[in-house]
Amino acid sequence: MAKKVLRLMTELSSRKSISRIMGRFSHSSVSRYVIPTFIRNYKIPASEAEKDISEYHSLNAFFTRKLKPGMRPIDTDEHSLTSPVDARITAMGDISSGTILNVKGQNYSIDELLHHSPHLELYKNGYVFVLYLSPTDYHRIHSPVTGVKMESEHIRGRVYPVNDFAMTHMPSVLSRNERLITYIAHSFGEVAVIKVGAMNVSSIQYSDESVSQWSKGDDLAYFEFGSTVVLLMENGTFTPRDDLKPGDTVRMGQALGDLHPSPLSGNH
Known part of the structure; x- marks a missing residue:
């Protein structure tokens, strides 16, 4: 039973x-x-x-358990962007003119994913990771950067599956499901941490809604059953590790790449 x-x-x-x-x-x-x-x-x-x-x-x-201290060491490099979760990389790559290409054979519009937010201009030619958490994984979400919350948006949506079958055969799951988006400003720009819910209504919760700034690795939010995190980096501010590829598994706190000033905007 x-x-x-x-x-x-x-x-x-x-x-x-x-x-x-x-x-x-x-x-x-x-x-x-x-x-x-x-x-x-x-x-x-x-x-x-x-x-x-x-x-x-x-x-x-x-x-939604927490882990014992020290279970997930946080990369200490000052400019690294770390994985916010334990997950498998579903997709990663450059964003092309506002489109995330080939996520399980589908393309995604940044405009739809971000619910037509003005922030979308920052990410039209940025970088993306799509990170899938299976039931096996630790389901808390941590800040990938040291920074300050610029904005938070909770988008009510459906609760479609986020597993391989649904991501491949159902249209635009990531843009149709419930999403909790946190925009975090860091030294070189901004990141968008998009928590995509599934299964339970109100399945994504902030760990502490009163918190407005985080150090890299700090507890940010958690999922209640079924989940994906889409991580967006601002245009020209991120270089990924060259040894990562879709299908790889990552742990919270591991470096995904390096943040740096954007040559496109003169951001310092």
């Missing part, structure tokens, strides 16, 4: 009525009994968790 429930919860649905039911279950005390099955099925390294498994009062509490 537990396996069937977990399969239903991770095979995400776009029907919000089902999402609400599954959301209520994952927050209920009854759901704590499926935590051992969840850990076993997805081979989760439970020893990394901040608390003992018996201390989590619901499946959601375990899913």
Whole structure:
């Protein structure tokens, strides 16, 4: 029975009525009994968790767990941009005139992804990472830079799957799903951290809504089941590591590349 429930919860649905039911279950005390099955099925390294498994009062509490200190070292290079999450790289590359090319065979418009925000001009020829978190992964999101929040936008949307099948066969999932976007100004410009939700209604939460600035690696937000982060770097301000490619896995705190002044804008 537990396996069937977990399969239903991770095979995400776009029907919000089902999402609400599954959301209520994952927050209920009854759901704590499926935590051992969840850990076993997805081979989760439970020893990394901040608390003992018996201390989590619901499946959601375990899913949004923090880790023990030191489990994810943060790259210390002053100019590095670090991965905000544990994830697999779905796509990465230059943004071409406002279009993210070939994300599982689909192109995405920055204008639609950012919900027609004025910030989109900063990213039309920037750089993008699409980072997919599986149920196995640690689901907290951390700041990829040291900087200050410029703006936050919560876009209500659908709750389509973000797995490989949906990303390949359903149109524009990343632009149609619920999104929580954080624009963070850093020494050389700005980054947009786009948290794309799935499964549960209101499935993306800030760790502390009152916080407006972060150091690299600080806790920023968390997902409740099913998730992708799209990370955008401002035009001309980022050079990726040359050894990364789509399909690679990264851990939170690992360097994705280097930030630098933009030759396009004279940004210093």
